[in-house]
Amino acid sequence: LAKTTQPISMDSYEGQEVNITCSHNNIATNDYITWYQQFPSQGPRFIIQGYKTKVTNEVASLFIPADRKSSTLSLPRVSLSDTAVYYCLVGDQNNFNKFYFGSGTKLNVKP
Amino acid sequence: ETGVTQTPRHLVMGMTNKKSLKCEQHLGHNAMYWYKQSAKKPLELMFVYNFKEQTENNSVPSRFSPECPNSSHLFLHLHTLQPEDSALYLCASSQASSTGVYGYTFGSGTRLTVV
Numbered sequence: 001l002a003k004t005t006q007p008i009s010m011d012s013y014e015g016q017e018v019n020i021t022c023s024h025n026n027i028a029t030n031d032y033i034t035w036y037q038q039f040p041s042q043g044p045r046f047i048i049q050g051y052k053t054k055v056t057n058e059v060a061s062l063f064i065p066a067d068r069k070s071s072t073l074s075l076p077r078v079s080l081s082d083t084a085v086y087y088c089l090v091g092d093q094n095n096f097n098k099f100y101f102g103s104g105t106k107l108n109v110k111p
Numbered sequence: 112e113t114g115v116t117q118t119p120r121h122l123v124m125g126m127t128n129k130k131s132l133k134c135e136q137h138l139g140h141n142a143m144y145w146y147k148q149s150a151k152k153p154l155e156l157m158f159v160y161n162f163k164e165q166t167e168n169n170s171v172p173s174r175f176s177p178e179c180p181n182s183s184h185l186f187l188h189l190h191t192l193q194p195e196d197s198a199l200y201l202c203a204s205s206q207a208s209s210t211g212v213y214g215y216t217f218g219s220g221t222r223l224t225v226v
Contacts (some may be wrong), residue, residue: 034214043217044154045202070186101146101154
């Protein structure tokens with residue numbers, strides 16, 4: 001299973017763009033990259049998923065370089081409500097049930 | 112409403128009690144999961160059910176017993192727990208297919224305290 005490494009915490013201010021990078025050097029050919037957001041005492045919430053290049057939805061963008069050994073979650077113009085823990089997961093498509101969570105990145109958005 | 116409902120939201124139980132956690136998903140998904148989240152620890156995958164069949168048991172102690180009667184319901188039966196089992200227990204579901212899993216949907220969890 002590919003292990004992921006993220007910064008433990010990040011600080012930002014309202015209105016700024018935040019980029020959180022995840023390293024996954026041992027990513028396998030069939031692995032997808034998925035990001036989740038978790039608020040205290042709640043279950044994680046799916047944000048975005050990608051395989052390569054760039055994926056964008058209404059809340060975030062995911063940038064994946066050609067070697068796929070890392071990925072960057074980009075949150076445009078964060079607000080105080082974006083303060084949460086963000087998890088990067090790498091999962092085997094053929095063993096698709098095995099998604100393991102790492103320690104995540106605690107994002108603190110300040111006014 | 113996330114589509115995955117967990118009950119109860121909070122549970123306090125003694126070490127000799129037997130209780131059950133319930134999870135129900137209304138999303139038509141075919142895979143369901145139990146995760147444990149202890150304070151300051153990553154989420155730990157406990158059990159995986161795919162098409163009602165248990166496909167994963169991550170060395171979970173036998174005092175935790177899962178049950179999946181159908182693809183919409185998942186239970187976690189608890190007995191003779193220890194205080195270190197106190198945690199947030201999260202249920203999730205997903206639609207697994209040959210082309211991958213398109214993300215989990217989690218419930219809000221059950222906050223369990225063992226006294």
